Amino acid sequence: MPAVVDGELCDGCGICVEECPMGAIELNDKAVVDEEICTECGTCIDVCPKDAIVLE
Ligand code: SF4
Numbered sequence: 001m002p003a004v005v006d007g008e009l010c011d012g013c014g015i016c017v018e019e020c021p022m023g024a025i026e027l028n029d030k031a032v033v034d035e036e037i038c039t040e041c042g043t044c045i046d047v048c049p050k051d052a053i054v055l056e
Pocket residue numbers: 005009010011012013014015016017030031047048049050051052053
């Protein structure tokens with residue numbers, strides 16, 4: 001399963017957008033992962049300061 005952002009925790013900082021090697025995350029107020037592009041690498045989970053992203 002792709003990475004999933006918890007909109008309650010995400011503050012829209014954009015760090016995950018910059019760090020995703022696939023360019024799979026967009027900011028639309030909150031971070032949004034494109035499930036078709038995400039390779040489940042886990043990078044965004046490691047860099048998110050709010051622990052707002054999980055691999056389900
Ligand atoms: S790094 Fe975390 S808090 Fe920042 S935009 Fe991404 S999901 Fe949201």
